[in-house]
Structures are given as C-alpha cells and as structure tokens.
Amino acid sequence: MISELYHLLIESPLFILFITIASGYFIGKFRVKTFVLGGIAGSLIMGVLIGQLGIKMPPAIGTIFFALFIYAVGYQGGPQFFRSLNRETAVQLISATITCVLGLLCVLVAAWMFQLDRGTAAGLAAGGLTQSALIGTASDAIARLGLSAQATQVMQANIAVGYAVCYIFGSFGPIIMLASIFPAMMKWDLREEAKKLAKKMSGSHVELEPGQFMAIPDIDTRVYEILPASKFIGHKIDNLFDSKDRIAVEGLMRGNKLFDMKPDTVVEAGDIIAVTARSENFSRKYDLFEKEVPKPEIMQLTEEERDIVLHNPEVDGETVEEFHSETADKYHRGLFIRGVSRLGEELKPDNDLVLRRGDEIKLVGRPTDLDSTTSKLGRVISASRLTDFISFGIGMALGVLIGMVTIKIFGVSISIGSGGGCLLSGLVFGWLRSRHPQIGALPSGASNFLRDFGLAVFVATVGITAGPQALTAIKEHGTELFLLGVGVTIIPQIITFYISYYLLKIKNPIELLATIAGGRSANPGFAALLEKAGNSTPVVAFTATYAIANIWLTLWGPIIVALVTKNAT
Numbered sequence: 001m002i003s004e005l006y007h008l009l010i011e012s013p014l015f016i017l018f019i020t021i022a023s024g025y026f027i028g029k030f031r032v033k034t035f036v037l038g039g040i041a042g043s044l045i046m047g048v049l050i051g052q053l054g055i056k057m058p059p060a061i062g063t064i065f066f067a068l069f070i071y072a073v074g075y076q077g078g079p080q081f082f083r084s085l086n087r088e089t090a091v092q093l094i095s096a097t098i099t100c101v102l103g104l105l106c107v108l109v110a111a112w113m114f115q116l117d118r119g120t121a122a123g124l125a126a127g128g129l130t131q132s133a134l135i136g137t138a139s140d141a142i143a144r145l146g147l148s149a150q151a152t153q154v155m156q157a158n159i160a161v162g163y164a165v166c167y168i169f170g171s172f173g174p175i176i177m178l179a180s181i182f183p184a185m186m187k188w189d190l191r192e193e194a195k196k197l198a199k200k201m202s203g204s205h206v207e208l209e210p211g212q213f214m215a216i217p218d219i220d221t222r223v224y225e226i227l228p229a230s231k232f233i234g235h236k237i238d239n240l241f242d243s244k245d246r247i248a249v250e251g252l253m254r255g256n257k258l259f260d261m262k263p264d265t266v267v268e269a270g271d272i273i274a275v276t277a278r279s280e281n282f283s284r285k286y287d288l289f290e291k292e293v294p295k296p297e298i299m300q301l302t303e304e305e306r307d308i309v310l311h312n313p314e315v316d317g318e319t320v321e322e323f324h325s326e327t328a329d330k331y332h333r334g335l336f337i338r339g340v341s342r343l344g345e346e347l348k349p350d351n352d353l354v355l356r357r358g359d360e361i362k363l364v365g366r367p368t369d370l371d372s373t374t375s376k377l378g379r380v381i382s383a384s385r386l387t388d389f390i391s392f393g394i395g396m397a398l399g400v401l402i403g404m405v406t407i408k409i410f411g412v413s414i415s416i417g418s419g420g421g422c423l424l425s426g427l428v429f430g431w432l433r434s435r436h437p438q439i440g441a442l443p444s445g446a447s448n449f450l451r452d453f454g455l456a457v458f459v460a461t462v463g464i465t466a467g468p469q470a471l472t473a474i475k476e477h478g479t480e481l482f483l484l485g486v487g488v489t490i491i492p493q494i495i496t497f498y499i500s501y502y503l504l505k506i507k508n509p510i511e512l513l514a515t516i517a518g519g520r521s522a523n524p525g526f527a528a529l530l531e532k533a534g535n536s537t538p539v540v541a542f543t544a545t546y547a548i549a550n551i552w553l554t555l556w557g558p559i560i561v562a563l564v565t566k567n568a569t
C-alpha cells in the first residue's frame with residue numbers, strides 16, 4: 001500500500017507542487033523574535049526536502065510561471081521605471097557591476113587556492129551566482145581549448161556538479177541576506193520602508209493596507225440650514241461662492257419639500273441646503289456654515305466618480321485652480337478633481353498642480369454634470385475590471401521572442417532568456433497602459449495573483465528539481481565545494497552592501513536591497529524582497545541591475561576558463 005502511494009505521488013508532479021507551496025508558506029509563517037522565514041524561503045526549503053522523493057518536475061512549469069511572475073512585476077513597475085531613468089539609475093548600475101566583479105574575483109581566488117579545475121570553477125560560479133547561462137558559455141569555452149575528448153567531457157561534467165552543489169545556497173543565500181539579515185542588522189522595517197518609498201514615488205499619496213480606507217474623505221457633502229441673519233439670503237444659488245473656493249450647492253429643501261433648484265434660485269431663510277466641497281473648506285468661516293443639520297430623509301443625492309484621460313488642448317498647461325474656475329464658468333461648479341495620475345504616478349491635486357494632456361483625472365460630481373462635461377475634456381476610461389487578454393497574450397509572446405534573441409559580445413553569445421524578455425515586455429506594456437489607459441488592462445488583483453502565484457510555483461519547482469542533485473553531489477564531493485559556494489554567494493553581497501550604502505550613497509533600504517538582488521541575478525532573493533515589501537517599489541532598482549548582471553555573469557564563463565589554468569585529469 002505504501003509502495004503504491006509512493007509511486008502515485010512520484011507520477012503526480014502537480015500534486016507534489018501544490019503540497020510544496022502549501023507546506024512552504026505554512027512553515028514560512030513561523031516567527032522567531034523578529035525573524036520570519038517567509039513563504040518564498042519556506043517553499044524553497046520544502047522543495048529541497050520533498051524533492052528527495054525523486055519527483056520529475058517538467059522543466060517547462062518553472063519556466064512558464066517565472067515568465068508570468070516577471071511579466072506581472074514589469075507591468076506593475078513600468079511607469080516608475082521609465083520615469084526614473086536618471087543619474088540614480090546609473091549609480092545602481094555601478095553597484096550591480098561591482099557585485100558581478102566581486103563574484104568573479106571570489107570564484108578565481110577559490111579556484112587558485114583550492115586547485116579547482118576549469119570545469120569545477122565554472123560550476124562554482126554558475127551555482128554560487130545562480131547564473132545558468134554561465135554553464136553554456138563555460139562549456140563552449142572548454143570545448144574550444146583543444147584538449148582531449150576525455151578531459152573536455154570530464155570538465156564539462158564538473159560544471160554540472162559544481163552548479164548542482166552550489167545552486168541551492170546560491171538561491172537561498174540572497175533570500176536570507178536581503179529579506180532578513182541586512183534588514184535586521186540595520187534595524188529596517190522593510191514594509192514600512194516600502195510604504196515610505198511608495199509615498200515618495202507617488203507624490204505623497206498614502207498607500208493603504210488591504211481593508212483600510214481614508215477615514216476623512218477629501219471631498220464631502222454636508223447639510224446646513226440658512227439662518228435668518230445669514231448674508232446669503234437674497235443671493236442666487238450660483239453666486240453664493242467664488243469659483244476658486246470649489247464649493248457647490250447640490251440640493252435644496254424649502255418648506256419640508258425638495259425644491260427644483262436652478263442657478264438663479266434665490267436663497268431664503270430656513271432653506272436646507274446640501275453643500276459639496278473639499279474637506280478643508282468646511283473649516284473656513286462662512287456664514288452658511290453656522291448651523292449644520294442632519295440630512296433629511298427625502299434629500300437623496302447621487303454622486304459619481306469618473307476617470308477621464310485629458311485631451312482638451314485648452315486645458316493643457318492649466319493649474320488645478322484654473323481648471324476649476326474654467327469648469328465653473330463653462331460647465332458647472334459641482335465638479336471636483338479627486339486625483340491626478342501621470343505616467344502611473346498619483347499626484348496630489350493641489351491648486352498649483354499643472355495639468356498635462358494625457359493625465360488621468362478622477363472627477364467627482366453629479367452624473368448629469370459629468371455627462372455634460374467629461375466629453376469636452378477628454379476620453380472616459382472604462383471602469384471594467386476585466387483583463388485585456390489580447391494585449392496580455394501579445395506582451396507575453398513578445399517577451400518570449402525577445403528572450404530568444406542572441407547577440408555576441410567578445411565572441412560570446414548572450415541572451416536574456418524568456419524571463420528577462422518578459423520583464424522588458426511587461427515594463428513596456430505597463431508604461432503604455434499608463435499613457436493609454438483604454439488598452440492593455442491588467443487589473444491590480446489579476447497582476448498581483450500572477451506575480452504571487454507565478455513566484456510560488458517557480459521557487460517550489462527550483463527546490464524540487466535541484467534538491468536531489470545538490471545533496472547527491474555533496475555526498476560525492478564533500479562539503480568543501482559547498483562551502484566555497486557559500487562564500488561566493490555571501491561575500492559579494494556583504495561587500496557590495498557597504499560600498500553601495502556608504503560610498504555610492506544608495507541610502508533607501510528598498511532600492512539598496514533591490515540593487516543587490518539585481519546585481520546577483522537573484523530571482524528568489526528579489527521575490528522574497530517583494531514579499532517583505534508588500535508592494536512593487538523594489539521593481540525599478542531591480543530591473544536595470546538585473547539586465548546588466550545577466551550580461552556580466554554570462555560573460556564570466558569564458559573568462560573563468562581562460563584564467564583558471566588547471567585541467568581535469
């Protein structure tokens with residue numbers, strides 16, 4: 001019975017995969033003081049342990065779900081990435097290059113001190129730096145040395161052995177360093193730091209946790225009674241306030257009945273008036289605001305929130321204050337700008353904010369006022385929460401296609417792979433969505449699911465696939481190679497951390513850790529950082545550094561083969 005159950009599990013990789021994810025996230029919840037392992041590290045550990053059963057996991061599963069994960073990451077970070085290509089990005093690229101060079105030096109020193117042959121040294125680099133493309137470039141370089149077929153075959157096999165021994169900690173080490181050790185050492189709360197960075201990147205827009213909402217609304221409607229001594233008595237509804245005050249009279253009751261209010265309706269004592277304004281305006285001293293009363297049952301007001309993309313050239317270049325004045329004069333005073341989004345960045349709609357064509361504006365007002373106004377200002381964005389699978393499919397296909405392109409640098413064929421291709425594609429499609437909101441919809445709920453689930457499957461697959469090979473290789477070759485891999489994984493991160501923080505002045509914790517993750521090409525480490533951050537703020541720093549690291553680390557293959565002179569016997 002036990003034997004039959006075992007064979008059933010062996011032949012059901014999907015069952016094993018989901019058990020690995022569930023158990024990994026379960027152990028990831030346990031806390032020891034301030035240390036929390038997290039679901040990503042937990043899934044990797046459980047994958048290694050469960051992988052000892054000898055499960056054959058189809059390689060395509062990890063590839064597909066990593067592509068989904070990285071596309072969603074790129075899509076969410078696209079607007080911020082293109083906006084942040086500046087001097088700060090150049091400093092991050094320098095940091096990533098330092099990480100890659102330190103990794104190469106650690107491998108060379110280890111090879112020279114412990115008399116490693118070319119193949120084992122290359123495998124140490126590929127596993128310790130988690131760059132599988134290095135296996136191919138090193139194998140090709142060994143084949144071109146002109147050695148005997150037996151020596152060539154042995155060293156190429158040693159690449160695989162070194163990779164298998166060092167890969168697990170090469171994946172797990174950055175998770176621990178970036179998501180736990182560095183933050184604990186510096187006393188950083190990554191979630192709080194990510195929220196601060198998100199607020200900075202979004203123009204002081206406060207990021208809310210799931211289930212939270214703003215207790216004080218920025219736009220509110222209150223009901224007041226016109227007192228006998230009010231200076232507004234005898235004035236027309238449309239002239240009660242200056243247009244720059246952004247205060248609108250939305251409803252009127254007279255004699256316990258709703259009154260058909262018109263712009264030229266004259267205010268009388270005892271009138272009950274519903275007023276909509278920005279919250280700060282209610283604190284200002286107006287005679288109208290002397291006596292607030294409960295909302296009468298028969299006074300029902302309907303407001304609507306509508307998103308538009310601003311296209312009217314007459315509004316381009318106006319401030320928010322000028323916009324409200326224009327809409328009050330041309331259309332209706334009862335329209336309010338609740339928010340402005342530019343290239344994916346949420347801007348606070350202060351009076352002096354200059355509006356630009358292409359801005360996504362969130363307008364609030366009565367449906368009839370919005371109907372008569374929005375078409376004159378721009379194009380209404382559909383409120384649909386459905387994913388645009390046409391653009392999603394095209395984006396993923398283009399990402400895979402980009403990953404297949406190879407270029408030669410110093411005679412070495414370089415490709416960024418489907419992961420790197422989908423990251424670039426996601427960045428572009430996310431940016432296009434921010435510029436043209438009517439296309440390429442991928443709602444936040446859908447993109448978050450793709451990111452989180454794709455990541456979980458990818459990490460679990462890595463553990464299941466690599467676990468048995470690593471333990472077998474450790475038994476055969478001892479712990480020396482494993483410990484060298486630990487050094488290659490850890491030392492460059494530690495040195496780069498201090499250089500980047502103190503010399504390059506990358507002070508923001510999220511950007512610093514994401515830069516190190518990218519410079520290490522550490523996908524699981526980046527994934528763990530994303531999990532701890534709780535938002536997409538690490539994406540910008542990771543993206544550029546990840547791209548440059550893929551190039552450098554792939555080039556290290558033939559360089560290691562050239563500088564390590566010992567051949568296998």
